Amino acid sequence: MNFETLKSIMLLILICFSLLLTVGLWNYQPSLDEREKGSLVEETTIGGKEAQISSLIAPSQFVFHKNGEHYSFKNGKDREDTYEVMKNWTLFNVQPIDNSGVPEEGRMMEVIFPTNIPAQTIKNLFNFGDQNFTPPVGEFKRIFFTFNDNGGVDVFFKPELEDATAFRASLRSENIYKLEELLAADEGLREQTMFTGNGEKRIFLPETPVEVHSHIMDTTTLPITPLKNTLFEDPSIVRNFPAPRAEQRLTDGLGNLEVTEGWKRMIFTELLLGESSSQVAMSSFEVLERSISFINAHQGWTDTFRIGDLSASNTSVTYQMYQKDLPVLASDDDIHTIEVNYQNGEEQRYARPLVRLEPSINESKGNHELPSGKKVIAVIQESRLYNIKLIEDIKIGYKLVEQSGGYGGYSLIPAWFVLENGSWKEITGLTEDKGGLSSAVGSN
Template sequence: MSREAIKTIILIILVAFSLLLTLALWNYQPNLETVDQGDGLIEETDIGGSEKNVRKLLAPEQIIYHNDGTHYGYKNQEYIEEAYRRMQYWSLFNISVSEAEIPEEEGSLEIIFPSTLNSESIRNIFPIENQEVTLPSLSFDRAFVQWKGGEAEIRFLTPEGGQMLEASIRPGDMTAITQEVDDDSMWEEHTMFQQDEDRRIYLPAERKEVPKDVVVTETLPSKPLKNVLFEDPTVVKQFPLSGGDLRHSDGLSRMDLIAGQKKMRYLNLVTENSSQSTSAFNPEEVLQESVSFVNNHYGFTDPFRVRNVRSAYGDVSFDMYYNNRPILKDSENFTGINVRFEEGILQEYKRPMVSINPYQSEADAPGENQVSTLVSGKTVETVIIDSPKYDKGEITDIEIGYKLVSQGGGFSNYYDLIPAWFIQVNDEWKELKDVDTTVRRGGGV
């Protein structure tokens, strides 16, 4: 065989080998493991909730209609939510400041918010015609609305405040409300606790039926929170705590999963011992910053509302709601959100690590839902006044809310949601246990 023939054969072999390698590369599928996004290489920061605006979170706790010396409240909590939705279209103008004065109660509405708010929060509730107007730094926890003839006005104040902010409302904006107050089927009589014009606590005069329920918790992911709360999640170490709880720490801050891992508590260790006790934010900034922070990781995983804004401490708390009523007691203390800033830096964050959903069993049938019949507000007042256990002067609010009772002593995901009367003392809610409730099923006594 000649040299040229050998070269030709070698060249053909090389070309064929090259084609085989090319084909192999085209068809090769590497066996690579998917990178765990939750480990921080690709930051996942969504815990599965939703974003909420401040307006939605500032829903009033009560709306009271005063007429002929009698106080009336909406029969159903849903009516309050619907009325509040309509109020958000009221256009305010002619804003001014004057000496605080609670208007005559004849034909007026009293809108009661669950927390004392700064006047800047008014922008989050109502549209203001002149957006350039400067609102003075006043506080309010309620608004009084009056209308007569072709005029309507609203006043924002606290009962103990020296000044109030007042504004005019377009009479046309009031049409739905003025028609609604004439519908007796929507209202029930309320009584003012101890006739105290300073605290202005209103209670339903008659017994109140409130739905009970059974709910089940669903665990929320913790890795997105680790990505949110730690500057470098890859250096975070995990340590076991007693009772199956867990601690995550990078040496500068820590995130604990406690209460059977149903609650998260984050603490910034760098500023833990700081001597500063005030926030660099004003009250409105504290609220906005807290809501924005929770929204950034879709942290409103259940219906929440603002419960308390303590601007001096940079502290905002949110209560979980069910059937438009707050959950004010749970044995493991995991249903509330609390955000605290110090000098503009996140200092502490506490929140549920579960969401709550109604439990539906195959045995459930229409008309079989349970309700609790709670004693009247008049009975509640009598019990409080007659009992030596309560300091009447320290009570700042009285409300019907829910208590969450575990069906398995804290080890179960199933809970009874039971309505009860609560009193508020020093910003803490306590169940009023001295009153009886009767439970009925499906309309039977």
């Protein structure tokens, strides 16, 4: 083979390779995943915030016990401010004790939470300085601050169940003066009456009628694409299928995301988790930590939310929306809660609002006078609509009612609610609220 023939063969090979490369480039279409790789990194947040345990756990009420009488803040802002002060207090000598009942001191402060709180969160709610503190295992719903014979303050963390473990701690002496100041104050407090039900309840309600503002709220719709990118393992294979009573149904065969009518709420469900024979147990603290990290991953705290219900037995957590320092306990379109359920250690169901609320620029505040706690107790005891044995709590909250006209706004209306067998419902049969435009105060 001469040199000219060899050059011709090499040239032919190069031409063929070039043609093959050209055809390959013409026919190459990057997959959806590759084309959107950059955007998927960016489009995984819905524009809210990240949150910490200490901001999501907050008391529903402070009760100051003074010689047989009970007082709570008139204004929810005072409750919020006092909680921020309390979180700076330093505890020491935390240890488990028998749950021997409610302290009977004539002068003490009781802090009530909306649900059982994992005892491991004590380290997130208080200071411990340079102590080598190991958080205890257990739960609590109330904290009692009592004075002992030595001039110090004992702190008791009490669960609801009498046979569960309680915890005791001591308060640093430099923080005692603030507790004394809170118990000595009269301004900004409202006297409370205690509802005991069948003798096992401990629910504090205002002695006198309460005035609370109503508000008008506008909404902003949240994007669905970041949620799709976050919740599905491979968003490129997700397809949209029609579904009854839904705006949109996205699925990859393993998970299902449905957007409710009106684009106000979404529910994501993992379809195959229940098929595993092995069950992974989770503590309430694990459910709490895991759910916060899960929602933080897409900056899902789009309004003010706080823990409303936490269940280790159901491996679920519900975060309640708060507006104007009060919980939102009912809403049209069910947009007032974020719920996460776990199965086999994985997120099995995630339900949340797809709107963000903000005060309307056209808002005119109305004033509602709600009946006294004594009136509420009388109605509950006389009505056949309520089972006293199943009542867990009674409080003032807001309901979100969609405004007419279809522009997406809501009225934020105060009302009395009862928590019965795990569900909040508005109390009916009370005196009609009074309208007006006067200055109002907060809740009980």
